[in-house]
Amino acid sequence: MMIRSSTVKRLHLLYGASPSLGSKRRITISSAHRANQTSEESLVVVGGGAAGVYGAIRAKSVSPNLRVLVVEKGKPLSKVKISGGGRCNVTNGHCLEHKVLAEHYPRGKREFQGPFFVMHGPADTMSWFMDHGVNLKTEDDGRVFPVSNSSSSIIDCLMLEADRIGGKVVTGACTANDGKFLVKIEKRTVGFLQNVEADYLLIASGSSQQGYDLATQLGHSIVNPVPSLFTFKIVDKNLAELSGVTFPKVKAKLKPDNAQKNIPEFTQAFVFPSVFLWIRMLLVDFILDIHIEDAKGILLQHKIKFAKQKVINSFPPEFGLVKRFWKYLLDREGIDGETFWASISNNSLISLCSLLKNCSFNVTGKGQFKDEFVTAGGVLLSEISLQTMESKITPRLFFAGEVLNVDGETGGFNFQNAWSGGYIAGTSIGKQAAGVFQKANVAY
Ligand SMILES: Cc1cc2nc3c(=O)[nH]c(=O)nc-3n(C[C@H](O)[C@H](O)[C@H](O)COP(=O)(O)OP(=O)(O)OC[C@H]3O[C@@H](n4cnc5c(N)ncnc54)[C@H](O)[C@@H]3O)c2cc1C
Incomplete structure (x- = not known):
């Protein structure tokens, strides 16, 4: 019921949803949903946090006909809400050069020396929010906040962009099958989407164990998560x-x-x-x-x-x-x-x-x-391409944000990882979906 042909231009957020891999590793597509499907491709994003929502918006903007569903088990952007003492330290405005920026990631330092932040760094993040109506200020120590001093400005901006629909509660299971991701979402409340077939899966589940389980079952290794900052x-x-x-x-x-x-x-x-x-x-x-x-x-x-x-x-x-x-x-x-x-x-x-x-x-x-404020550990960076955020193990599977084995210092660096990863993943998915993606030498 979520991805109907009449609403393909919209980006859907499901609240309270919690997809995880089922034991059967085989999913059925509900007939109602099947009947409404078109030949267009679809993306399911696991996690409606900073990385998931930003990535979903990007994918949808690169490929407007891509059907996008964000599945969130709690409230979308809940960490954005409480971040920075309620002000949301969006990024860091003193570390615009990517190699300098990379030094602020105890885990990720080496890998981020590459093109990750060149493709979407703090300046790009700031431009994105400013272009979408959020005025930002950089404080003396480099921390960037909305001028409103309220994280709601960031949330409102993202939610407006996402053109969200009402809150729902679902649980589910997800696996890869014949090149597609088949997501079964068990019904918790009446009138809910039960099954989704996805061509692309973006796991942006933060430090949730369910996200790690999902990644493991799709072939990935997890570095044992430990609290890095609380x-x-x-x-x-x-x-x-x-x-x-x-x-x-x-x-x-x-x-x-x-x-x-x-x-x-x-x-x-x-x-x-x-x-x-x-x-x-x-x-x-x-x-x-x-x-x-x-x-x-x-x-x-x-x-x-x-x-x-x-x-x-x-x-x-x-x-x-x-x-x-x-x-x-x-x-x-x-x-x-x-x-x-x-x-x-x-x-x-x-x-x-x-x-x-x-x-x-x-x-x-x-x-x-x-x-925890931030969790270190998660999906091994060597198992994904940081140029696309695509899995090197399972094609069309993407990761972004804290689910990865990355942790940043305080000062906006953790959100920057989420924005960069989400943006790059969204771009890659959008381009693949739009059929203009070239595996190598992609110009972003
Ligand atoms: C109190 C606090 C303050 C912070 N302040 C700052 C700050 O000012 N600046 C900064 O840079 N960083 C800050 N951080 C860190 C920052 O919030 C995180 O690095 C960032 O939110 C990571 O984004 P993410 O999208 O990867 O993960 P999250 O924001 O954690 O989002 C993941 C989402 O996925 C959902 N989810 C998980 N599993 C499932 C599932 N199976 N099904 C459906 N949904 C699922 C979760 O409910 C969650 O909403 C703060 C963190 C905390 C806790």
Whole structure:
């Protein structure tokens, strides 16, 4: 019922859908659906996240007669919604050169030295959204956000483009058979599509186990998925005030419950309230390039020079802090912001230095989000062509986004992987469907 000849120009999104490989590996096409099929080719996208929706839109725009169905088991673009503290850090505007950009992917660094980001990089992503009516801004640290400061702008744009239809709930199974993908979708609610035949399958299922299972059953190897980036739960109500404050360079030490010899250290962008792996205590050096003795000197100088100013209103620019974080430090030290610098004891200055150099946060558990921010692991990159995102194992099978063994640093790099992969996959599928695709030397 979803892909009717009368609606072939539309792109369909099914909500609540969850296709996975069935045990029988044989699927039937419902007669109602068959009867309405035309000779045009069809694409099923597993996953209505950033990569899936962007890829589907691209495929449909390259090949308008391609029948496109996006199957989503939950709410489409739900991670876009919560990303970047609700603002959606779409991409990174300081890493436009593809080799520089590739360095920001702990997994993918080597493979992304190739044409992946040349075909669709941050500048292309920004142009795409701007051309589709979303005004973007690049913040000082390179993170790109909608001017509205709301992820809804991105979602509305994509959903408008996708020309979505109403929410549905389906589960299903999918396999490749005689060069076609036969997708069985079990009925969960009345009036639902049960079976779909697809010429192209794009798996953009993020870090979902079902997506990995699907890939495995279609011949792919999975690198064991592990959390690469997630939030810590730190009970400190004053941290809420710091939401969105970013430090481009800090050193973070993670202390486990039981003393470990090699405590890992990280120097990366640091976004409140998110950080890195495991652990019971987090120790952060916020002024990495300033020695503690120099920091004390800076504070003492400031005290002398600004003796008649209130501490909340004046703080050393050398530390590169924002006022909200300075206030946080004062509160932690129990210093009233209305106090004049002249009245601040030298002991308090030393304590402030210690906080800047070795600020401790007690970690009480994993963050509030069920899902990891980013999962490392997934489909082996060597098994797909990054020029087309097509499987080297199963023709007409494509992958994009976090389902791949890729993970990026914070700063918009993970979405960029999703946009690039989705776009390239969509282009390849669209071109194949339109019959103008040439296997080699494709000009994008
Ligand atoms: C809290 C949070 C904040 C983040 N902030 C940022 C940020 O600001 N910038 C950034 O670059 N990155 C950010 N990320 C990471 C970013 O969201 C992901 O890298 C990105 O969403 C990956 O896109 P994707 O389309 O590959 O996967 P997803 O967005 O995870 O989409 C996959 C979709 O597939 C669906 N699905 C899975 N299995 C099935 C199935 N069997 N059938 C049907 N549907 C299925 C899922 O329900 C999901 O909607 C954030 C992540 C989180 C969790």
